[in-house]
Amino acid sequence: MTEPINVVVTGAAGQIAYSLLYQLAAGSVFGPDQPINLHLLDIPMMMDVLQGVVMELQDLALPLLRQVVPTADPAVAFKDAAAAFLVGAMPRKQGMERRDLLSANVKIFKIQGEALDKYARKNVKVLVVGNPANTNALICSHYAPSIPKENFTAMTRLDQNRAQAALATRLGVQVDKVQNVIIWGNHSSTQFPDAFHATVNGKPVPAAVNDDAWLNEVFVETIQKRGAAVIAARKMSSAMSAAKAAGDHMRDWWMGTKPGQWVSMGVLSDGSYEMPKGVVFSFPVTINNGKFEIVQNLPINEFARGKLNATAKELEEERVDAHSVLME
Numbered sequence: 001m002t003e004p005i006n007v008v009v010t011g012a013a014g015q016i017a018y019s020l021l022y023q024l025a026a027g028s029v030f031g032p033d034q035p036i037n038l039h040l041l042d043i044p045m046m047m048d049v050l051q052g053v054v055m056e057l058q059d060l061a062l063p064l065l066r067q068v069v070p071t072a073d074p075a076v077a078f079k080d081a082a083a084a085f086l087v088g089a090m091p092r093k094q095g096m097e098r099r100d101l102l103s104a105n106v107k108i109f110k111i112q113g114e115a116l117d118k119y120a121r122k123n124v125k126v127l128v129v130g131n132p133a134n135t136n137a138l139i140c141s142h143y144a145p146s147i148p149k150e151n152f153t154a155m156t157r158l159d160q161n162r163a164q165a166a167l168a169t170r171l172g173v174q175v176d177k178v179q180n181v182i183i184w185g186n187h188s189s190t191q192f193p194d195a196f197h198a199t200v201n202g203k204p205v206p207a208a209v210n211d212d213a214w215l216n217e218v219f220v221e222t223i224q225k226r227g228a229a230v231i232a233a234r235k236m237s238s239a240m241s242a243a244k245a246a247g248d249h250m251r252d253w254w255m256g257t258k259p260g261q262w263v264s265m266g267v268l269s270d271g272s273y274e275m276p277k278g279v280v281f282s283f284p285v286t287i288n289n290g291k292f293e294i295v296q297n298l299p300i301n302e303f304a305r306g307k308l309n310a311t312a313k314e315l316e317e318e319r320v321d322a323h324s325v326l327m328e
Contacts, residue, residue, distance in 0.1 A: 004035040004066045008081045008120075010112065011088025012040035012070070013049040015236065016129065019243030020085065025057060025065040029251045030083070037067040041077035042088065074115035081120040083254070085246055086112060086140065089130025091237075099321045102135060106325045109136050113143025120144075125253055125290070126152045129246050133187045134266045134280040135318040141268070142326070150292070153253070154266025156183040156191065156282040158238065158245035163193040163223045167200070170219075171208055177201050182284045183264040184273075184304075185311025186318075191282065192307035193223040197298055216303060257287045262295050273300060273308060279315040 007024055009017050021038065023029050030036060038057065042050050050070045057068050071077050078084065090104035108130075116124060124147060128137040133154040141152040160183050168175040182194040195215050198205040209215055230238045252263050262284040269281040272294045285292040300308065 002034055004037050005030065005082040006037045006039055006080050008039045008041060008077050008084040010041045010077070010084070010086050011130065013042045013046040013053060014087060015239035016087050016242045016246070017085075018053065019240045020087070020246055021053070021057060022060065023243065023247040025060060025062045027062075027064045029247045030254055032064075035064050035066050037069065038065065039077045039079070039081065040068065040070045041074060042070075042072060044072045047072060074111055075119055078112070078115040078119040081116070081124050083250060084116065084120065084124060084126045085129060085250070086126065086136070087129045087246070089136060091131070099325070101132065102318065102322050103325045105130070105132070105136050106139055106322060109140040110143050113140040116140070117144035117146050120147070122147055123290075124151060125250065127246060127250055127253075128152065128154045128266075129242065131187065132318060134282070134315060135322050137266060137280045138268075138319065139322055139326070149268045152268070152280070153249070153292075154187060154280050154282070155242075155246055155249055156187050156264045156266050157249040158242050159183040159187060159191055159193060159223060159226075159282075160264040161241065161245050161248065162226045163195065163219075166219060166222060167195055167198065167205060167209070170214075171200055171205075173200055178205065179261055180284070181205075181264075182262075182298075183282045184308050185282055186315050187266065187282070188311075188314060189224045189228075190311040190314045191224060192304065192311055193220055194304060194307075195219060196301070196304065197284075220307075252287055253292065254290065256289065257285075262286050265292060267292060267294070270294065272296065273298075275308065275312050276316055279312070279319050281312065281315060 054068050054070050137152045137154040163181045164178045167178045178200050181198045184192040195205045200208045264282050265285050266280045266282045269275050271277045275281050284295040
């Protein structure tokens with residue numbers, strides 16, 4: 001029998017985790033033959049709520065779930081972790097500047113980075129979901145110097161899923177018929193959802209849509225603003241869809257991508273596509289044996305280049321702000 005792996009979820013009493021935990025316990029992320037121990041981290045004031053989550057996990061009666069450890073102690077949570085979903089983060093509040101948000105999150109991700117460095121496996125796969133996800137991943141990796149930088153990723157899979165669904169609706173096809181949509185850059189309103197390399201039933205999406213103005217304007221803006229639209233309608237941020245995307249991201253990272261297909265992940269930039277090195281930037285990647293590679297040599301037209309430069313500029317500004325906070 002395969003040995004259980006320790007999987008950490010932070011912000012474990014929150015809404016995204018509530019939808020994510022069933023996926024993990026049921027085997028849809030790490031596979032139907034991989035037992036897991038769930039380490040659930042949250043702040044002390046959420047321990048009573050978290051105990052209720054533990055009860056529900058027990059009541060699921062799922063055979064792959066071997067142990068559930070609720071805790072407010074990062075040392076306990078990250079002990080021998082093979083995978084970590086960093087969901088908990090300080091949300092942006094009305095009137096809060098980006099630097100204020102980064103300042104609050106530096107404290108959270110400094111503690112978690114240090115705990116990962118000290119207690120987790122050195123091959124741990126870390127997915128940052130809490131926003132600003134790209135720069136939070138950068139901060140976390142900074143405080144875990146003994147873990148390879150490529151083991152820290154940020155989630156843009158929700159944006160990819162949104163883009164794929166929007167194109168499928170436009171084209172009147174099942175969502176799985178649309179493949180290789182790309183999210184470039186930051187998980188923010190500057191991201192660039194790129195359909196120009198996507199296919200539908202194996203054919204180019206731009207030809208199938210036959211409306212570049214829609215692809216460049218309506219489609220891009222819809223995906224960039226989708227999170228805000230969900231908040232406006234639901235009065236809360238995306239939870240079920242964010243949890244599904246987190247599971248998708250980790251499953252592909254763990255299991256690998258299918259031949260001819262790529263997915264979008266925020267990874268440490270190596271300068272590909274002339275993007276700045278040293279920021280966590282969303283690229284199209286293929287994954288094999290737990291290792292991702294950035295898809296190379298995709299043609300970038302003038303319109304796309306402008307969008308890539310804009311999101312890169314924002315990420316560089318975030319990096320400067322985060323660095324200045326770290327130096328305080």
